[in-house]
């Protein structure tokens with residue numbers, strides 16, 4: 001008999017870079033929600049590295065949460081430097097999962113993070129101008145990994161996806177069209193995606209503190225994304241009936 005709940009066999013630690021050589025695609029938001037998912041759903045020790053030199057949104061968001069006495073189930077360091085691989089190496093022993101928010105526009109930091117990572121989540125919305133940036137980001141990642149003789153799994157995660165549900169399916173033409181374009185071009189695209197929800201936006205920008213809810217208590221669709229990300233680390237085990 002096959003047991004469907006196979007144990008996780010993660011690299012120690014699992015390092016995931018969230019990147020795109022373009023800003024505003026949902027990297028920081030995704031890093032926070034996925035960090036909460038790994039910490040709360042799996043009890044893992046999680047670190048987020050804010051390596052975005054332009055907009056340290058992660059750093060300010062984390063500060064606001066902790067100052068608002070909200071219990072954040074992960075740690076964050078700001079390390080916006082092309083020596084980000086050293087930061088990963090230095091922290092490796094203390095964490096089970098390290099998420100690198102590799103920032104838009106800084107190719108140097110992105111290329112330094114990639115060879116130190118097991119997985120790259122290439123985030124993009126379905127806007128044509130953002131999807132157009134996927135190939136150059138992918139090539140930069142491939143070059144960086146090859147230069148370091150490292151294998152890295154690259155997958156596209158669609159964010160801010162418009163939703164038009166019909167018969168239990170999202171029939172949004174932008175969503176379906178861009179997914180098809182990416183898949184036809186040979187990219188591995190996550191089955192799960194992150195919808196364009198005001199609620200995600202407010203998580204980063206809304207009020208916190210006295211009486212306010214923890215905006216990242218509910219990881220919502222990031223649970224499916226996280227489960228999909230982890231599925232390749234579950235060994236299929238046979239257990240006696």
Ligand SMILES: Nc1ncnc2c1ncn2[C@@H]1O[C@H](COP(=O)(O)OP(=O)(O)O)[C@@H](O)[C@H]1O
Pocket residue numbers: 022023024025026027028029030057104159160161194195196197198200201202204205
């Ligand atoms: N799924 C989503 N739905 C709606 N708004 C989102 C979503 N994800 C991110 N946002 C908003 O989009 C903006 C950019 O997101 P952010 O995570 O900061 O992107 P990046 O780190 O790639 O620059 C922010 O205002 C954020 O709150």
Ligand SMILES: [Mg+2]
Pocket residue numbers: 024027028029052055057058101103
């Ligand atoms: Mg950001």
